[in-house]
Amino acid sequence: xxxxxxxxxxxxxxxxxxxxxxxxxxxxxxxxxxxxxxxxxxxxxxxxxxxxxxxxxxxxxxxxxxxxxxxxxxxxxxxxxxxxxxxxxxxxxxxxxxxxxxxxxxxxxxxxxxxxxxxxxxxxxxxxxxxxxxxxxxxxxxxxxxxxxxxxxxxxxxxxxxxxxxxxxxxxxxxxxxxxxxxxxxxxxxxxxxxxxxxxxxxxxxxxxxxxxxxxxxxxxxxxxxxxxxxxxxxxxxxxxxxxxxxxxxxxxxxxxxxxxxxxxxxxxxxxxxxxxxxxxxxxxxxxxx
Numbered sequence: 226x227x228x229x230x231x232x233x234x235x236x237x238x239x240x241x242x243x244x245x246x247x248x249x250x251x252x253x254x255x256x257x258x259x260x261x262x263x264x265x266x267x268x269x270x271x272x273x274x275x276x277x278x279x280x281x282x283x284x285x286x287x288x289x290x291x292x293x294x295x296x297x298x299x300x301x302x303x304x305x306x307x308x309x310x311x312x313x314x315x316x317x318x319x320x321x322x323x324x325x326x327x328x329x330x331x332x333x334x335x336x337x338x339x340x341x342x343x344x345x346x347x348x349x350x351x352x353x354x355x356x357x358x359x360x361x362x363x364x365x366x367x368x369x370x371x372x373x374x375x376x377x378x379x380x381x382x383x384x385x386x387x388x389x390x391x392x393x394x395x396x397x398x399x400x401x402x403x404x405x406x407x408x409x410x411x412x413x414x415x416x417x418x419x420x421x422x423x424x425x426x427x428x429x430x431x432x433x434x435x436x437x438x439x440x441x442x443x444x445x446x447x448x449x450x451x452x453x454x455x456x457x458x459x460x461x462x463x464x465x466x467x468x469x470x471x472x473x474x475x476x477x478x479x480x481x482x483x484x485x486x487x488x489x490x491x492x493x494x495x496x497x498x499x500x501x502x503x504x505x506x507x508x509x510x511x512x513x514x515x
Contacts, residue, residue, distance in 0.1 A: 246279035256289040256322045258331075268323045285331060291318045291388055294337050296344055300398075301352040309360060310396040311348060315340055316388035317380065325384030336385060343379050344390065347372045358409065361395055368392065 259267040298312040377387035
């Protein structure tokens with residue numbers, strides 16, 4: 226009885242060992258490759274529990290998540306033969322695990338070396354076709370987009386997909402930074418001077434137009450004032466004429482009295498006139514007859 230029990234226990238242990246070597250689990254962030262005597266058999270496993278034939282099949286698992294590669298800063302020459310120190314990084318992931326294993330034996334370090342060389346070659350070509358000013362301030366986004374597209378095309382040959390390429394920092398060596406900044410400053414000053422000259426020209430044009438409008442408004446106002454003044458004088462003359470026509474004698478007396486008042490405003494006023502002068506015609510009587 227004990228012998229049967231021991232045999233059953235040994236069989237159970239053997240079954241458990243066989244199950245242990247036959248089963249494997251693929252996690253959600255992993256991708257797996259099944260080999261049969263060193264030859265790739267399958268590489269399309271979904272996350273979960275899977276089985277293999279012990280001692281004939283073996284499985285290798287790789288990280289399927291997006292990985293980051295920080296590229297070491299390196300110098301690149303621009304079209305002006307100026308050195309630029311560029312610091313960048315890459316976001317990548319395994320797109321074809323079979324090709325990835327075949328190309329780099331599934332070694333992430335070897336894959337990153339290949340990616341680094343691809344990116345550096347791409348940067349060398351892009352920077353070599355541009356000036357310092359274009360690289361620093363004008364076309365950085367365009368450079369990154371071109372690098373990503375070209376690097377992804379080349380990386381596909383080793384089973385890798387490039388998610389993103391970013392330039393973190395671009396520095397100028399000390400020997401060229403001063404000359405570049407001075408050139409950029411001179412360019413900005415030239416643009417500022419051009420804007421100022423155009424502003425002055427526009428201001429003079431506006432001022433001349435305002436002066437012209439002012440002269441036109443003054444001339445029109447003077448013309449209208451003269452017309453109104455003439456109309457007023459004509460109306461006043463008409464009123465005076467009609468008033469004088471109603472009682473000419475009284476009107477003459479009223480004007481003479483006004484003249485007397487204005488002529489003798491002070492005790493020191495003195496007039497030397499003939500007694501029968503027309504000025505004194507109303508001194509004798511109210512009718513103005515001597």
